[in-house]
Amino acid sequence: MKKFIQSPLYIIVFLSVVFLGSCTKDAVEPDAALSYIQLASGYAAGTSTHVEVYASDSAFTGYNKLYILLKDSATGKPVDRAVVTLNPTMDMTTMSHASPKENPVSITAVNHFFPCSVSFIMPSTAGKWTLGVQIQNLENGKSGTASFTINVKAPASAKMFSFKSLADNTTTFFVGLVEPSKPIVGINDLELVVYKKQSMMLFPADSSLSVIMTPEMPTMNHGSPNNVDPVHTINGHYKGKVNFTMTGFWRLNLKLKSGSTVVDSTHYIDITF
Amino acid sequence: MKQLILTATLVHLLVLVQAQPKPTNEKRADSIPEVHLEEVKVYGLTKNTNQQLLHYYRANQAATTEDILARLPELNMIRRSSYGMEPVIRTYNSGQSGLLIDGMRIHGACTDKMDPASIYVEPQNLQSVQIQTGHGFQSGSVIGGTVNMKLAEAQFDDSRKWSGSVSSGYQSAANAWYETGKLNYSGNRLAVMTNISWRKAGNYRSGGGAVIPYSQYEKLNYGITALYKLNDNWTAKADLLLDDGWNIGYPALPMDVGYAGARIAALSWRNVSRTGKWQETEYKIYANSIRHFMDDSRRINVPMHMDMPGESRTYGGYAASKLVLNRNIQLDIKADWSSTFLKASMTMYQQGQLPMYMLTWPDNNTLQSGLGAVFSKRIDSASLFRISARADVFTKSLTTQMAKDQLSVLNNPVNNIHRLLKNIAVEYNYRFSEQLKLKTILSYSERMPTSSELYGFYLFNAFDGYDYIGNTLLKPENAWKAEANISGRSGIFQYGLTGYISRINQYIMGIYQPGLSTMTIGANGVKKHTNLPYAMIAGAEASLIVQPDHSLWFINTTRYSYGEDHQQQALPMIPPVRNTSSVRKMIGPCAVQAELELATAQNRVSNKAMERKTAAYAIAHLRLMYSGSLAGNLFSIDGGVENLFDQAYREHLDWGGIRRPGRNLYLQVTYQF
Numbered sequence: 001m002k003k004f005i006q007s008p009l010y011i012i013v014f015l016s017v018v019f020l021g022s023c024t025k026d027a028v029e030p031d032a033a034l035s036y037i038q039l040a041s042g043y044a045a046g047t048s049t050h051v052e053v054y055a056s057d058s059a060f061t062g063y064n065k066l067y068i069l070l071k072d073s074a075t076g077k078p079v080d081r082a083v084v085t086l087n088p089t090m091d092m093t094t095m096s097h098a099s100p101k102e103n104p105v106s107i108t109a110v111n112h113f114f115p116c117s118v119s120f121i122m123p124s125t126a127g128k129w130t131l132g133v134q135i136q137n138l139e140n141g142k143s144g145t146a147s148f149t150i151n152v153k154a155p156a157s158a159k160m161f162s163f164k165s166l167a168d169n170t171t172t173f174f175v176g177l178v179e180p181s182k183p184i185v186g187i188n189d190l191e192l193v194v195y196k197k198q199s200m201m202l203f204p205a206d207s208s209l210s211v212i213m214t215p216e217m218p219t220m221n222h223g224s225p226n227n228v229d230p231v232h233t234i235n236g237h238y239k240g241k242v243n244f245t246m247t248g249f250w251r252l253n254l255k256l257k258s259g260s261t262v263v264d265s266t267h268y269i270d271i272t273f
Numbered sequence: 274m275k276q277l278i279l280t281a282t283l284v285h286l287l288v289l290v291q292a293q294p295k296p297t298n299e300k301r302a303d304s305i306p307e308v309h310l311e312e313v314k315v316y317g318l319t320k321n322t323n324q325q326l327l328h329y330y331r332a333n334q335a336a337t338t339e340d341i342l343a344r345l346p347e348l349n350m351i352r353r354s355s356y357g358m359e360p361v362i363r364t365y366n367s368g369q370s371g372l373l374i375d376g377m378r379i380h381g382a383c384t385d386k387m388d389p390a391s392i393y394v395e396p397q398n399l400q401s402v403q404i405q406t407g408h409g410f411q412s413g414s415v416i417g418g419t420v421n422m423k424l425a426e427a428q429f430d431d432s433r434k435w436s437g438s439v440s441s442g443y444q445s446a447a448n449a450w451y452e453t454g455k456l457n458y459s460g461n462r463l464a465v466m467t468n469i470s471w472r473k474a475g476n477y478r479s480g481g482g483a484v485i486p487y488s489q490y491e492k493l494n495y496g497i498t499a500l501y502k503l504n505d506n507w508t509a510k511a512d513l514l515l516d517d518g519w520n521i522g523y524p525a526l527p528m529d530v531g532y533a534g535a536r537i538a539a540l541s542w543r544n545v546s547r548t549g550k551w552q553e554t555e556y557k558i559y560a561n562s563i564r565h566f567m568d569d570s571r572r573i574n575v576p577m578h579m580d581m582p583g584e585s586r587t588y589g590g591y592a593a594s595k596l597v598l599n600r601n602i603q604l605d606i607k608a609d610w611s612s613t614f615l616k617a618s619m620t621m622y623q624q625g626q627l628p629m630y631m632l633t634w635p636d637n638n639t640l641q642s643g644l645g646a647v648f649s650k651r652i653d654s655a656s657l658f659r660i661s662a663r664a665d666v667f668t669k670s671l672t673t674q675m676a677k678d679q680l681s682v683l684n685n686p687v688n689n690i691h692r693l694l695k696n697i698a699v700e701y702n703y704r705f706s707e708q709l710k711l712k713t714i715l716s717y718s719e720r721m722p723t724s725s726e727l728y729g730f731y732l733f734n735a736f737d738g739y740d741y742i743g744n745t746l747l748k749p750e751n752a753w754k755a756e757a758n759i760s761g762r763s764g765i766f767q768y769g770l771t772g773y774i775s776r777i778n779q780y781i782m783g784i785y786q787p788g789l790s791t792m793t794i795g796a797n798g799v800k801k802h803t804n805l806p807y808a809m810i811a812g813a814e815a816s817l818i819v820q821p822d823h824s825l826w827f828i829n830t831t832r833y834s835y836g837e838d839h840q841q842q843a844l845p846m847i848p849p850v851r852n853t854s855s856v857r858k859m860i861g862p863c864a865v866q867a868e869l870e871l872a873t874a875q876n877r878v879s880n881k882a883m884e885r886k887t888a889a890y891a892i893a894h895l896r897l898m899y900s901g902s903l904a905g906n907l908f909s910i911d912g913g914v915e916n917l918f919d920q921a922y923r924e925h926l927d928w929g930g931i932r933r934p935g936r937n938l939y940l941q942v943t944y945q946f
């Protein structure tokens with residue numbers, strides 16, 4: 001034994017154990033490092049598929065990144081090829097409406113997950129949110145829908161707001177915060193989504209606005225230097241940079257313009273970290 | 274470069290080992306002007322004017338280190354409080370000059386410069402002050418010069434194994450107590466000295482009677498130092514110096530200090546023989562750690578409570594020696610390195626919100642390695658030629674991701690900064706006669722931007738009321754400097770006259786940034802450290818000592834400074850003409866001393882720095898000293914009145930328009946055994 005410990009073989013064995021140990025992760029479960037939590041799960045009738053909905057946090061009013069995991073109900077193995085379509089609806093007894101959403105862009109899962117998003121535009125206190133997940137399992141060719149009740153909470157500070165355009169006083173826009181989701185003292189990626197309310201059931205992404213973003217610390221009465229106003233990239237996503245010079249309570253003041261017309265300048269999104 | 278220095282040091286070591294001590298008896302060439310406080314340590318150096326000044330003013334046992342330093346013509350004290358005045362050489366700022374303790378680099382842990390290293394040396398720790406102005410880059414790449422405060426050492430005393438002193442004193446203006454104790458053990462090969470001083474002061478009364486709030490402080494300074502004779506030539510020395518301060522008020526700043534602590538340790542080996550080719554060889558390693566906690570918990574009407582802790586850790590070492598080639602030629606060389614880590618942060622508290630936290634000095638490290646040499650050649654009995662050169666390699670780095678992330682906000686590159694600094698000086702000394710000696714120096718020097726200048730993050734400067742941000746693209750400053758000195762002695766008169774002029778290129782100064790919003794509530798705006806094309810600093814110092822007999826001295830010093838930027842506008846913090854006179858008469862065991870301090874008004878001020886003008890003033894002090902013996906031991910009483918006529922005044926370098934102490938009665942009793 002003593003000889004073994006002194007031999008180079010020991011080191012090789014030791015290192016192998018360390019490396020192999022770090023590789024044998026259960027790939028089916030959500031990545032622990034990302035610490036997803038499961039919002040809902042259930043069977044999509046007639047598809048032999050179990051549908052699980054994950055997110056990094058419990059559902060809130062605003063832009064929610066969701067991760068759909070499909071499992072074959074017989075084998076429990078992940079289904080990596082499927083067409084996934086989201087149908088979020090809110091039932092307010094007298095009426096119902098949908099919300100903005102982003103279906104998975106690919107029919108192929110990323111690490112077994114189908115990334116997508118739903119922007120819940122109000123909390124569950126106003127009614128009942130149902131998330132319909134319609135799937136077409138391309139591995140067994142079956143189609144069907146799973147429906148989940150989602151409890152949507154209002155966050156401590158709003159991550160999404162809506163306004164009626166000052167240009168026509170009729171068009172309603174929704175603006176949600178995507179990034180920074182983990183703010184740091186330093187330069188942060190800033191990402192906003194903008195949706196237009198076309199009907200009660202249709203909220204298409206909007207790329208027509210320009211955004212002027214001014215961060216400030218309301219209690220300190222100062223801002224931060226060298227921010228970059230978000231500009232439209234794709235699918236209603238606007239990307240820029242926001243700089244935080246310290247931790248604490250920050251307010252991102254937003255001025256939205258359509259061409260040279262200011263369509264809204266009264267809203268802000270607060271970030272505290 | 275680091276390797277080069279290491280190699281150089283190793284080669285040096287080898288040479289040392291091979292060098293056989295040869296009994297020679299050359300007279301040393303003039304070296305760095307050194308001000309010795311205790312005559313026991315004055316080896317062969319000619320007693321220059323400064324040395325006498327220090328010796329003279331130190332006779333007052335109640336004097337603080339700052340009181341003593343303030344009397345030296347080359348030094349100016351920037352005052353933010355009654356505690357922690359910052360010594361600077363002439364009108365060069367602290368980034369342009371060096372302040373060392375026993376050759377050690379010590380970086381303050383306060384972003385507001387509340388803690389210059391000089392506060393860690395009490396008069397009883399202080400052996401001498403070495404001031405280099407014109408040349409002598411043995412201590413660092415600086416453009417203003419270097420002050421080295423040498424620490425007192427344990428004494429070998431054949432007659433007494435144990436000796437020491439105790440002292441107690443009181444000062445009326447701040448209701449202050451000053452207590453000290455010192456104990457020295459002298460053995461055969463080992464000598465150990467330990468000392469302690471405690472000061473506690475309340476809010477002081479300024480001239481005219483107004484009490485200055487937040488000017489109190491309390492501090493304890495204690496240390497132990499030991500010398501061990503390894504053999505006839507080599508001595509080992511160990512130093513441990515500790516300093517703790519509490520509840521230190523800074524009336525000129527918006528915050529005070531809750532606690533400040535310094536831990537300073539050093540080990541050195543030196544060759545005390547004065548024979549052979551290599552002489553006065555010294556090796557030293559040291560480490561120090563400073564912690565500093567600014568807080569505003571005692572202030573009233575604070576818009577937002579905040580804590581601002583800072584820390585500084587330095588490790589370093591050096592090897593120095595003198596190569597005596599023959600009686601006319603010698604080469605002083607020194608290789609040194611140091612590594613300094615700095616971090617300071619600010620946390621603000623607002624009721625009902627998460628604390629706001631940021632780094633004010635994003636974690637950063639300075640690695641410095643330098644090699645300096647001074648070649649001296651005595652041409653004939655009247656003239657001496659000297660050439661000094663030094664190169665320094667600096668690497669400054671941000672050490673954490675958070676530090677880098679945060680500084681990125683300023684659009685600053687955050688990668689490591691490497692700089693090679695070069696310095697050279699030529700000096701020519703000519704002695705016309707004992708009455709007239711001339712010294713001229715021409716030098717080129719460079720200095721590294723400070724960590725605050727590079728990395729500072731919204732550091733509020735209470736002097737001009739602006740937040741300062743760092744700039745990692747700063748270039749080193751470089752300066753061309755000429756200095757001339759004439760001195761001499763004639764009968765009872767001794768005089769010295771120095772003039773200097775320097776042009777500092779890439780002068781670093783804060784420039785207002787209209788586009789940036791302030792961080793500090795109530796600040797005037799944001800300034801960014803920027804290289805300006807150049808600035809000019811000039812000045813003159815004169816001293817006259819008249820000593821008609823051994824019982825009477827008259828000392829007079831005058832200094833004048835001038836500074837302008839590239840737009841011919843005044844630089845800030847330029848003192849006006851100042852004159853200090855002192856006359857001391859010994860009468861038996863007593864001495865009576867009268868002092869007069871005069872300053873003209875300073876109306877030439879920097880508008881960019883929103884500097885205020887300062888009125889002329891004249892203040893007088895009267896001191897009495899008695900020394901006698903009690904039970905065969907020395908016993909002395911120092912008493913007197915400072916600011917005799919209770920003038921309401923302030924000096925131009927005092928921040929915040931805060932008046933200095935008014936009439937102050939003091940008494941200090943010292944017993945030596």
